[in-house]
Amino acid sequence: MKKAILKAFRGTMSDKIATAKEFLVDIEKRFVKNEKAEIGTLLTSLISMRYRSKGNIREYILEMSHLTSKLKVLKLELSEDLLVHLVLISLPAQFNQFKVSYNCQKGTWSLNELISHYVQEDERLKQDCNALQN
Known part of the structure; x- marks a missing residue:
């Protein structure tokens, strides 16, 4: 039996x-x-994780979600509310106004709602930046 086992395992x-x-x-x-x-x-x-304003914000949030899915497989489940807060914490200062708006609301958002709102906010910020450059 030992001969059929990989050498890496045999030594252990x-x-x-x-x-x-x-x-x-x-x-x-x-x-x-x-x-x-x-x-x-x-x-x-x-x-x-920190969003560096490079790349697609949707992909960034989905990458965070993917990490929580991997943790769930390992029997460590993080709630969606916690993930939403981790996303909020990880975003740069340019999103502070957006964070304050979220925190002032009575309800909470699902991850999909958060993505949708952030994509809209990211587009608005890019338009503002382009307007300043012109």
Whole structure:
């Protein structure tokens, strides 16, 4: 059995492992630890993301959503409300007026509503910038 296992895994096997079932249990334990590391990496990426006013804001927000989907697969589910707030926090000062407007409203937005409003705001900001340049 040991000859059929990749060398990378063979070196990590205990000599006490005699059956394939024991080997699979041992490997599974090692990947649980990796899941914790992956969760940490994904959370760090999500929390440290910043929109740099380059590229499509919709794609940026969807990338944040994609990271939360990966966390959900790893059994760490973040609410949509939390994701909306993380997006708000990650945007630059040029969106401060928009953030204040959102915070003054009674209700909350879904992620899709947030994307829609931000795309409109981003277009408005680009038009204002173009008008100033002309």
